[in-house]
Amino acid sequence: MNLSDIVTARLRTLVPVWWGLAVAWVLAQWPAVKDLLDSWGVDLNSTAVQLGVVGVVIAAWDYVWKRLEDHLPAWLTRLVIGSNQTPTYAPVDGAGVATITTLPADHLDVAPDVALDAEAPAPADDTTDEPTDGAAG
Template identity: 40%
Template sequence: MNLLTSILRTLVPSLWGSFITWLILLLPALAPLQDQLLGLANVLLPIITAVIVGAWYAFWRWLEPRLPDWLIRAVLGSAKAPTYLGKHTAGLVTVIPGNITITNAGEMVPDGDLRARMERVARQTPRA
């Protein structure tokens, strides 16, 4: 479900931003500059679109706590923000008598293997 939510919350603001860019290009005030703008379209259009998409997303994320769910769905694609578990998060480790450990991922690991894993991770983790 997080994958679908994250895709929607990327795709929908991108579509809105592209639509707004298209509307801006239709403004009558830009008609006299049309030839110059078309010459720069290959360079400027992707940049302008990216800026508008970013501004759209930032604006609606800022307003999100104050809006009803239906409006958030319309402008951001989903009323629920995706949540991610980090690869290197500190998790709960439960030790069960009998030398078995259950990690936060829910896997059962013999204690000796867990210690070796933790040492490997410690060696691979970059230090600041």
């Protein structure tokens, strides 16, 4: 995943959340919605209910627009979802396991003086289940 994919993925996550929050706020200002929820016995002063309603609105926004995105103009997709491109991910095999085919050198978590040699022996494992102070555990 390159920087462009990371930015695209973040946009496609955050923009629907922002829209969902805005829509939930607008709905909360509408007296008819308050009356409907009140008639169902929903306590709108409960933080849990408020978070639940906002979560449902965000999920609904994201679901609806991502299902419609193939039929929308690019400008509208960018507006409601954040990007009209989907990020690319590692290919997935038949078992559903992602296969990493390349890894940039700056992502390798090794010391610069360590050679990456397939023939090199594995480092010794110095971790044990024994306590280090000599006491029986």
